[in-house]
Each structure stands twice: as structure tokens, then as C-alpha cells.
Amino acid sequence: MSDSEGVASAVLAVDLGGTTMKGAVVDAAGRTVHEEAWPTPTGGELVIRVLGDLLVALRARGERLGLRIVAGSVVSPGTIDDATGMIGYASNLGWRDVPLASLMAERVGVPVVIGHDVRAAGLAEQRLGAASGVEDFVQVSIGTGVAAALFDSGTVALGATRSAGELGHIPVIPDGELCTCGQRGCLEVYMSGAGLARRYAARGGDVLQAERIVARLGSDPIADAVWADAVHALALGLTTVTLLLDPALVVLGGGLSRAGDSLLAPLRVALDDQLAWRSAPRIAVSTLGSDAGRIGASVLAFRSVGRDDVVSGWQREGVLAG
Amino acid sequence: MSDSEGVASAVLAVDLGGTTMKGAVVDAAGRTVHEEAWPTPTGGELVIRVLGDLLVALRARGERLGLRIVAGSVVSPGTIDDATGMIGYASNLGWRDVPLASLMAERVGVPVVIGHDVRAAGLAEQRLGAASGVEDFVQVSIGTGVAAALFDSGTVALGATRSAGELGHIPVIPDGELCTCGQRGCLEVYMSGAGLARRYAARGGDVLQAERIVARLGSDPIADAVWADAVHALALGLTTVTLLLDPALVVLGGGLSRAGDSLLAPLRVALDDQLAWRSAPRIAVSTLGSDAGRIGASVLAFRSVGRDDVVSGWQREGVLAG
Numbered sequence: 001m002s003d004s005e006g007v008a009s010a011v012l013a014v015d016l017g018g019t020t021m022k023g024a025v026v027d028a029a030g031r032t033v034h035e036e037a038w039p040t041p042t043g044g045e046l047v048i049r050v051l052g053d054l055l056v057a058l059r060a061r062g063e064r065l066g067l068r069i070v071a072g073s074v075v076s077p078g079t080i081d082d083a084t085g086m087i088g089y090a091s092n093l094g095w096r097d098v099p100l101a102s103l104m105a106e107r108v109g110v111p112v113v114i115g116h117d118v119r120a121a122g123l124a125e126q127r128l129g130a131a132s133g134v135e136d137f138v139q140v141s142i143g144t145g146v147a148a149a150l151f152d153s154g155t156v157a158l159g160a161t162r163s164a165g166e167l168g169h170i171p172v173i174p175d176g177e178l179c180t181c182g183q184r185g186c187l188e189v190y191m192s193g194a195g196l197a198r199r200y201a202a203r204g205g206d207v208l209q210a211e212r213i214v215a216r217l218g219s220d221p222i223a224d225a226v227w228a229d230a231v232h233a234l235a236l237g238l239t240t241v242t243l244l245l246d247p248a249l250v251v252l253g254g255g256l257s258r259a260g261d262s263l264l265a266p267l268r269v270a271l272d273d274q275l276a277w278r279s280a281p282r283i284a285v286s287t288l289g290s291d292a293g294r295i296g297a298s299v300l301a302f303r304s305v306g307r308d309d310v311v312s313g314w315q316r317e318g319v320l321a322g
Numbered sequence: 323m324s325d326s327e328g329v330a331s332a333v334l335a336v337d338l339g340g341t342t343m344k345g346a347v348v349d350a351a352g353r354t355v356h357e358e359a360w361p362t363p364t365g366g367e368l369v370i371r372v373l374g375d376l377l378v379a380l381r382a383r384g385e386r387l388g389l390r391i392v393a394g395s396v397v398s399p400g401t402i403d404d405a406t407g408m409i410g411y412a413s414n415l416g417w418r419d420v421p422l423a424s425l426m427a428e429r430v431g432v433p434v435v436i437g438h439d440v441r442a443a444g445l446a447e448q449r450l451g452a453a454s455g456v457e458d459f460v461q462v463s464i465g466t467g468v469a470a471a472l473f474d475s476g477t478v479a480l481g482a483t484r485s486a487g488e489l490g491h492i493p494v495i496p497d498g499e500l501c502t503c504g505q506r507g508c509l510e511v512y513m514s515g516a517g518l519a520r521r522y523a524a525r526g527g528d529v530l531q532a533e534r535i536v537a538r539l540g541s542d543p544i545a546d547a548v549w550a551d552a553v554h555a556l557a558l559g560l561t562t563v564t565l566l567l568d569p570a571l572v573v574l575g576g577g578l579s580r581a582g583d584s585l586l587a588p589l590r591v592a593l594d595d596q597l598a599w600r601s602a603p604r605i606a607v608s609t610l611g612s613d614a615g616r617i618g619a620s621v622l623a624f625r626s627v628g629r630d631d632v633v634s635g636w637q638r639e640g641v642l643a644g
Contacts, residue, residue, distance in 0.1 A: 136482035150566065152479040152486065159474065159568020160458035163600065166565040171596060173496060174558055182598030236496055240562055243488040244472065246481020274493060276504030278485065 009310075011301035012058045012072035012108070015117060015293035016040065016051060018092035018144070022290075023054050025062040025069070026298035028307070030128070030314035032291075034061050044094035052107035059108050072112040073301035074104060075120040075293050077147065081162045082115050082300075088162065113304040117141075118165060119156050120296025121253055121286070122149035127299055128314055129287040130251045137281075138247045140167060142234075143254035146188040150245055168192065172236040190226075190233035193255055199226045214259045231263065235270030242271070242281055253286035260285070331632075333623035334380045334394035334430070337439060337615035338362065338373060340414035340466070344612075345376050347384040347391070348620035350629070352450070352636035356383050357616075366416035374429035381430055394434040395623035396426060397442040397615050399469065403484045404437050404622075410484065435626040439463075440487060441478050442618025443575055443608070444471035449621055450636055451609040452573045459603075460569045462489060464556075465576035468510040472567055490514065494558040512548075512555035515577060521548045536581045553585065557592030564593070564603055575608035582607070 010027040017040060024035040036058070041050050051074065059069045078090025085101025087093075104112040122139030125131040131139070131151075139149040146168030150157040157164040168188035169181055176185025180194075189195050193210040200206075200213050205222040216223040238250060256263065264283060271280045286292055302310045332349040339362060346357040358380070363372050373396065381391045400412025407423025409415075426434040444461030447453040453461070453473075461471040468490030472479040479486040490510035491503055498507025502516075511517050515532040522528075522535050527544040538545040560572060578585065586605060593602045608614055624632045 136480075148566070152474075152481065153477075155475075155477065157474040157479070157567060158458075160570035160603070161568055161600075164474065164566065164568040166568075166600075169599075170562040170565050171558055174494070174554075183596065232496075236493055240492040241566070243492050244470070244486065244563070244566065245479060246483055246486040246488075248482035274505065277491075278483075278488075281482070 007066065007068045009070045009307070010062050010067035011298050012055055012062065012069060012110070012112075013294050013297035013301055014051065014054060014058075014072070014074045015120075015297060016047075016074055016076040016093070017117070018077070021051060021054055022294050023058050024294050024298070025058055025065070025067065026295075026301075027067060028302070028310045030298075030310075032294075033065055033067070034058070035294075040093070042094070044096075044098070047093050047095070048098070048100075048103060052104060055104055055108040055112070059110065069110050070307070071110055071301040071305045072104065072108055073115060073297040073304065074100060074112065075115040075117045075297045075300070077117050079161060079163050080114055080116040080119075082113065085112075085114055087114065111304060113300050115297060115300045116149070116162075116165075117293045117296075118147045118253075119149040120300060121288070121292035122151060122156060122251070122296070123299055124288050124292045124296035125251050125253070125286060126151065126154075127311060128295065129292065130284045131249055134249050136245070136247050137249040137251060138238075138241055138245060139251050139253060139286075140238075141254035142192060142252060142256040144193045146192050146254075148241070150241075151247070152245060167237055167241065170237055170240065172233045172240075187233050187237040191230035191237075191256070196226055196230055196256075199229070210256060211258070214256070214262055217262050227262070228266075231266045231270060235267055235274055238267075238271055238283075239274040242275060242278070247281045249282045249284060251284055251286055253289070253292055257285050258289075329388065329390045331392045331629070332384050332389035333620050334377055334384065334391060334432070334434075335616050335619035335623055336373065336376060336380075336394070336396045337442075337619060338369075338396055338398040338415070339439070340399070343373060343376055344616050345380045346616050346620070347380055347387070347389065348617075348623075349389060350624070350632045352617075352620075352632075354613075354616075355387055355389070356380070362415070364416070366418075366420070369415050369417070370420065370422075370425060374426060377426055377430040377434070381432065391432050392629070393432055393623040393627045394426065394430055395437060395619040395626065396422060396434065397437040397439045397619045397622070399439050401483060401485050402436055402438040402441075404435065404480075407434075407436055409436065433626060435622050437619060437622045438471070438484075438487075439615045439618075440469045440575075441471040442622060443610070443614035444473060444478060444573070444618070445621055446610050446614045446618035447573050447575070447608060448473065448476075449633065450617065451614065452606045453571055456571050458567070458569050459571040459573060460560075460563055460567060461573050461575060461608075462560075463576035464514060464574060464578040466515045468514050468576075470563070472563075473569070474567060489559055489563065492559055492562065494555045494562075509555050509559040513552035513559075513578070518548055518552055518578075521551070532578060533580070536578070536584055539584050549584070550588075553588045553592060557589055557596055560589075560593055560605075561596040564597060564600070569603045571604045571606060573606055573608055575611070575614055577612075579607050580611075
């Protein structure tokens with residue numbers, strides 16, 4: 001796609017996480033023509049400034065590549081109101097009531113929209129990835145914590161305070177272990193990067209990252225035990241999600257989704273066991289992986305300037321970022 | 323509202339339950355001008371025949387009152403596909419894959435649409451009742467069993483197989499007591515008419531209907547114990563619903579919602595306790611009571627013939643059935 005002067009259009013897309021902000025310039029064919037990742041600083045004001053710097057740098061890079069930057073999008077965890085461009089609350093970014101969309105638009109000089117990282121990842125999976133062509137599905141991100149995006153008839157649930165999808169904090173084990181959120185027995189106490197590492201260490205294991213714990217499965221009884229609890233907790237959570245939302249598909253993303261069959265095989269058995277009278281939805285691993293949030297952000301950015309033709313073109317041609 | 327010949331329009335609305343089918347003729351002002359309730363017979367074929375008889379009788383009655391019957395609607399429990407008019411499965415009606423809408427339209431001679439009873443009740447509460455003006459809310463029916471309708475941004479969740487909202491069967495107590503559905507620890511094992519009666523009798527109490535057990539609260543330790551378990555189970559379920567869907571409001575309907583403050587007071591405390599880091603949604607009792615499903619059916623019927631003007635008129639004037 002090019003405008004009347006023959007210059008190709010592109011958008012800026014940033015997936016803003018608690019440790020890294022991953023930015024990209026994405027052209028109208030859905031290609032990631034440039035990408036860079038910066039560490040996320042600590043402190044709300046500083047995050048705003050550095051995020052603005054990243055967007056400005058991305059815009060300059062895109063223009064050097066001969067592209068016309070038409071919009072930008074930033075997706076992040078937290079309470080995100082896409083419609084007003086406000087971030088209500090994002091604990092690991094140090095934000096409360098930040099008018100992020102307008103702040104960033106001022107800095108970078110193009111319209112900027114914001115979105116929720118997991119909802120954006122689900123949108124990307126629906127458009128280009130594991131949920132292609134599926135209207136009713138649940139995107140589950142299992143990283144340091146757990147969050148979900150619930151799609152029904154193609155539309156994602158937002159909630160009254162834009163806080164829908166807090167799967168990580170549903171009480172799967174009543175009166176279970178204490179969560180950092182103050183509740184007990186939350187799903188992410190057991191199945192999350194932070195939860196696995198904490199529970200493994202508490203049982204006398206080393207202080208290890210969750211991925212290392214998963215690598216020890218089958219040869220380390222402590223790893224096996226905490227993993228079994230984690231899969232059980234996730235299966236309980238997905239049983240509940242299935243009964244409430246009736247999805248056709250569950251897409252697993254986030255770092256722990258890379259556990260592959262160590263996760264999928266026992267999870268499918270547990271979910272089938274727990275659902276006595278109805279069939280389980282399919283369970284698939286994200287095909288876009290850690291790019292899903294950023295690709296979703298680029299979909300949001302093109303949409304915000306009325307370029308749904310671009311986005312549907314991606315779907316038609318199955319173009320992947322690259 | 324009247325047509326070109328000056329004859330007022332009306333619809334037929336039936337709320338089809340496992341024990342009773344409640345029918346009404348509802349005019350374009352939202353008034354229930356006639357109603358009658360028939361016992362629901364046993365056996366799938368017989369239910370279809372008697373339901374047809376009821377619709378025919380309602381049509382005749384409406385016409386005797388000088389009304390022109392423009393459409394009908396039947397709402398029922400089960401797996402209901404509003405769009406195709408098929409009932410996939412309704413266990414307590416003995417139905418599987420019944421093309422109910424077309425069967426009834428043939429019998430009664432006007433277009434007939436079908437809907438899910440709790441989703442219809444939620445629609446009625448949103449239009450005329452406790453959820454008036456609320457876009458994000460959850461309608462919970464606590465009768466013999468428990469089911470819910472989940473509204474997000476004004477739209478109700480349907481699910482891939484039209485089975486969303488099975489709140490009664492989410493596993494609130496993992497490895498808890500056995501449910502009739504074959505799963506363990508389902509919400510309705512503890513909080514439902516059937517569950518309360520069964521657990522009360524199992525603890526040495528009399529064989530009593532749930533309403534009678536509620537009437538003994540404060541003077542009967544067995545009643546107090548099973549009620550405490552029931553409220554705890556419902557609070558766990560609503561905690562999960564709140565975290566997943568983020569509703570502004572929970573509307574409680576069904577027979578046990580009439581327990582009033584015996585239900586509301588401890589439920590609010592338990593929900594607040596379980597939600598450590600976010601506020602609880604409001605909890606209200608249905609204002610339409612046992613009429614909600616039938617009123618929702620009449621909304622669906624008017625909508626099906628493009629009479630959204632009628633339905634919005636009800637909202638504007640706050641007309642209640644009567």
C-alpha cells in the first residue's frame with residue numbers, strides 16, 4: 001500500500017513490559033521492517049520519557065527506510081482503556097491514571113493508540129496465528145504472572161473497569177497458598193514463572209528460573225511436584241473458563257507456554273478429566289510467540305487510522321512478521 | 323402501537339421450564355394482557371406437542387382480546403442457538419437437536435424465535451429491571467440448579483457451542499462433593515435448591531425444600547451449616563466471575579434469590595473478603611422475579627419482527643408487565 005505520492009505507509013508498534021519494551025516498525029504488508037528492544041526503566045515518569053524516546057527513534061528509523069509513519073500503538077499490562085487512551089493502573093510500570101495515548105502522540109507527532117498486551121496478543125493470534133479464523137477463544141499468557149483475553153463471537157471482553165481477564169487471580173484452590181495480591185489460592189500462585197520459582201525454592205530446591213525448573217522435569221522430584229501442582233491449577237482455571245465462556249480454543253502464550261508437551265500433554269488429560277459432561281476446547285501453543293503483543297499493537301495502529309484493509313490483507317495472505 | 327387497520331400488535335412469550343411452562347400475551351406497550359401456566363409433561367415429543375398447544379391457545383386468546391399476534395418466542399434452559407432456532411440439548415426437557423423455532427412457527431402460524439431462559443431474563447432485567455442502564459453485568463439464576471448470563475458491553479456471551487454461562491458447574495471446591503453432572507465440587511452442589519435439600523437431608527435434617535431450609539436459618543444448626551457452605555461456594559464463584567468478566571453488577575434471580583438478606587448480607591461480606599485487591603461489583607436481587615424470562619422472551623419476539631421501537635419504548639417509559 002502506498003499513498004498518492006508513492007510512499008509506503010508503516011506504523012510504530014511497542015509491546016511495553018515490566019522489564020523490556022519491544023518496539024517495531026511494521027509496514028502495510030505486515031512486515032516488521034525494523035525492531036529494537038530497550039530495557040524498561042523503573043519509575044512511572046521515567047518509563048513515560050523512555051517510551052517516548054523509543055517511539056521517536058522508531059519513527060526516525062522508519063522514515064530513513066523511506067516509509068511514511070501514519071500511526072503508533074503501545075500495548076501494556078494493566079487497566080487499559082483503549083477508547084479514552086488512559087491507563088488506569090499498571091503496577092509494574094508505576095502508573096496510575098496516565099493519559100498515555102495523548103502523551104505519546106505529542107512526543108512522536110503521529111496519532112498513538114494504546115491497548116492491553118494480552119488482548120493485543122489474542123488479536124494477533126486471531127489475525128495471523130494459532131486462533132486464525134476462530135471467533136470464540138481464550139488467549140492465556142503464562143509469564144511471570146498469568147492473564148487472559150476472552151474472545152466471544154470475535155469480540156474481546158473488556159469489563160466495566162476494563163479489567164476483564166484476570167485469570168491469574170481466580171481462586172482455584174480455596175484457602176490455598178498466599179498470593180502476592182493478598183488473596184489465597186490464586187491460579188498464578190501455582191502456575192506462573194514467579195509462582196514456580198518460589199514454590200520450588202520453598203521445597204528445598206535451588207533458586208532457579210521457572211524455565212530451568214521445567215528443564216529438570218522427570219529427573220528432579222521437587223520439580224515434578226511443583227509442576228504437577230501448576231498443571232492442576234491451570235486445568236482447574238481452564239475448566240472454569242470453559243464452563244463460563246465455552247471457547248472453541250485455548251491459545252497458550254508467554255514464556256511458560258514454551259514448555260511444550262511437558263505442559264500440553266498433562267494439561268489436556270487434566271482438563272478432560274475435570275470436564276465430565278462436555279468436551280474440552282482445543283489447546284494450542286501460540287504461533288507468534290513473544291511477537292504476538294507487538295503484532296497485535298500494529299493491528300491496532302493500522303485500525304486506528306482506518307486501515308482495516310491492511311489488516312485484512314495480512315489475514316488473507318497469511319503474512320507473518322519478518 | 324397499532325397497524326394500518328388500527329389493530330394493536332402483540333406477541334406470545336413462553337418461559338419453558340422443566341416443571342412449568344409459563345405463557346403470556348404481551349402487547350406493544352409491554353403489558354402482559356393475558357398469562358397462563360401449564361405443567362410441563364415428561365418426554366421430548368410430548369413437550370413439543372403441549373408447548374405447541376399452549377402457543378395456539380395463547381394466540382387464540384390474544385385474538386379474542388382484539389390483538390394481532392405478530393410473533394412468538396420460547397425461552398428454555400439448555401444449549402440454545404438463537405440464530406438457527408435449534409435446541410442442541412436440554413436435559414430436563416428430553417430434547418436433543420430439536421428445530422424448535424420452525425416446529426412452533428408451523429404450529430402457531432406466526433414466526434417464532436427461541437432463546438436461552440437466563441440470557442432472556444438478563445435481557446429483561448437490563449431493559450426494565452435491576453440492570454437497567456448497565457452494560458457489563460452478570461445475571462445469575464439460582465433455582466433447582468444455577469446458570470448465568472454474562473453481559474459485556476451490552477452483549478451477552480454465547481460461546482462456541484452456545485453453552486456459555488454454566489456457572490453452576492464451575493469447580494469451586496476442587497475434589498469436593500460429587501455433582502449429578504459427574505464432576506466434583508461444582509458450585510450448584512452447594513448453592514442450589516437441589517444441592518441444599520440434598521446436603522441438609524444428608525446431615526440428618528428432614529427432607530425439605532430449599533426455601534424451608536432457608537426459613538430455619540438462625541434456629542437450626544444444620545440449616546445454618548449448609549447455608550454457610552452454600553454462600554461460601556457462591557462467593558467463590560462470583561469472585562472468579564468478577565476477576566474474569568469484571569461486571570459492574572451481579573443480578574440474582576431464581577427461587578433462592580428470594581432469601582433476601584439471608585443471602586445478600588453474608589454474600590457481600592464473603593465476596594469483599596475474597597477480593598483482596600479490587601472492589602466487588604454491586605449485588606442486587608432481580609426486580610422482575612419469576613417474570614424475567616417471559617418478559618425477555620417478549621423482547622426477543624418483538625425484536626425478531628423488527629419492532630425494536632416497541633422494546634425501546636418499554637425502556638423509555640419503564641413500563642412493567644402488568
